[in-house]
Amino acid sequence: MKMKAATLVEIPKGIKVVDMPVPEISENDFLVKMHACSLCYTDVKACMYGKHFYIALNGLPWVPGHEMAGEVVAVGDKVDCVSVGQRVAVAPFNPCGQCPPCKLGSHRFCYKAPNSFVQPGGFAEYFKVPGEGASLRTIVLPETVSYEEGALAEPIACCLHAIRKTGIPLGSDVAIIGAGPMGFILMELAKADGAARVFMIDIDDQRLEQALEFGADEVINAAKDNANQVLRLKTGFMGADVVIEAVGTAETYQLALELARGGGSVNFFGGMPSGSTVEIPSEMLHYQELTLTGTSSFSPDDYQKALKLITAGRIDAKRLITHRFDSLDGVLESIELSLKKEGMKKMILL
Numbered sequence: 001m002k003m004k005a006a007t008l009v010e011i012p013k014g015i016k017v018v019d020m021p022v023p024e025i026s027e028n029d030f031l032v033k034m035h036a037c038s039l040c041y042t043d044v045k046a047c048m049y050g051k052h053f054y055i056a057l058n059g060l061p062w063v064p065g066h067e068m069a070g071e072v073v074a075v076g077d078k079v080d081c082v083s084v085g086q087r088v089a090v091a092p093f094n095p096c097g098q099c100p101p102c103k104l105g106s107h108r109f110c111y112k113a114p115n116s117f118v119q120p121g122g123f124a125e126y127f128k129v130p131g132e133g134a135s136l137r138t139i140v141l142p143e144t145v146s147y148e149e150g151a152l153a154e155p156i157a158c159c160l161h162a163i164r165k166t167g168i169p170l171g172s173d174v175a176i177i178g179a180g181p182m183g184f185i186l187m188e189l190a191k192a193d194g195a196a197r198v199f200m201i202d203i204d205d206q207r208l209e210q211a212l213e214f215g216a217d218e219v220i221n222a223a224k225d226n227a228n229q230v231l232r233l234k235t236g237f238m239g240a241d242v243v244i245e246a247v248g249t250a251e252t253y254q255l256a257l258e259l260a261r262g263g264g265s266v267n268f269f270g271g272m273p274s275g276s277t278v279e280i281p282s283e284m285l286h287y288q289e290l291t292l293t294g295t296s297s298f299s300p301d302d303y304q305k306a307l308k309l310i311t312a313g314r315i316d317a318k319r320l321i322t323h324r325f326d327s328l329d330g331v332l333e334s335i336e337l338s339l340k341k342e343g344m345k346k347m348i349l350l
């Protein structure tokens with residue numbers, strides 16, 4: 001049986017919708033018909049620069065997409081966590097639960113997780129969920145949760161991972177650098193976690209306007225104003241209790257440190273290319289006593305909790321979706337839109 005998949009055949013942006021065999025499943029796998037998959041900026045970077053662990057391991061062609069939901073259409077004999085016909089959200093990878101990091105609860109660092117990626121990827125008509133222990137990565141969607149909301153469990157889980165690790169003390173002033181989709185989710189979660197005020201910082205007025213519509217208490221355009229000065233004026237010269245950097249540049253990493261109050265904490269959420277370095281003034285660490293954390297990706301627990309927040313209506317995931325496409329041709333268009341910083345989440349719905 002054949003299917004279509006949006007496939008990266010060359011760097012940059014060589015995305016073609018091609019025919020390929022529907023993945024065959026063995027006794028521990030199951031097969032999902034994709035109904036919703038959203039584009040992540042990680043996919044955009046991979047398609048522009050080839051920076052993705054899977055491309056590093058296996059080269060091209062490669063099928064991007066890792067935020068997906070769909071209907072189970074076939075299950076292996078040993079799979080007992082799902083059955084045919086169920087609507088599911090599936091995390092892109094699965095920790096084994098058995099290796100040394102997994103046994104310490106550090107699922108993020110599972111030795112085997114990179115081999116558990118869905119195949120061939122999310123932007124395909126069907127994808128295979130390989131291996132044992134699929135129950136950790138799979139959530140059966142409640143009737144009230146749509147496929148597109150299910151797909152958004154993945155980016156929300158990444159943000160949840162950051163918020164849980166950083167911790168937002170009740171009544172905090174939180175500054176978030178980067179008013180993109182992840183910045184917006186972080187804002188919503190920071191409020192749910194007890195932030196008194198969230199300051200959104202970006203260099204794009206349009207995005208900052210959207211941030212206000214989405215519930216930001218204050219916005220600062222760092223291209224026009226001295227963000228640190230403005231923030232200090234609005235916080236009684238304190239600075240932010242918690243700063244989350246969601247851009248991933250050396251400048252914004254440094255800005256994040258400046259914005260934190262003495263004794264505050266900073267989470268570096270935005271990824272930079274490997275090998276990048278950032279200079280940190282030593283007084284920030286010593287005299288300012290900042291707590292620095294970094295987060296990337298999420299654990300199965302974050303994924304489950306993300307979907308619980310969506311189901312309970314505690315996070316309004318749908319409003320992040322600005323573009324919907326009903327064919328895989330929309331993948332390339334979505335990438336073009338993201339490169340132009342147009343819109344928020346782009347969703348392929350099949």
Ligand SMILES: [Zn+2]
Binds near residue numbers: 042067
């Ligand atoms: Zn993602």
Ligand SMILES: [Zn+2]
Binds near residue numbers: 095096098099101110
């Ligand atoms: Zn493991």
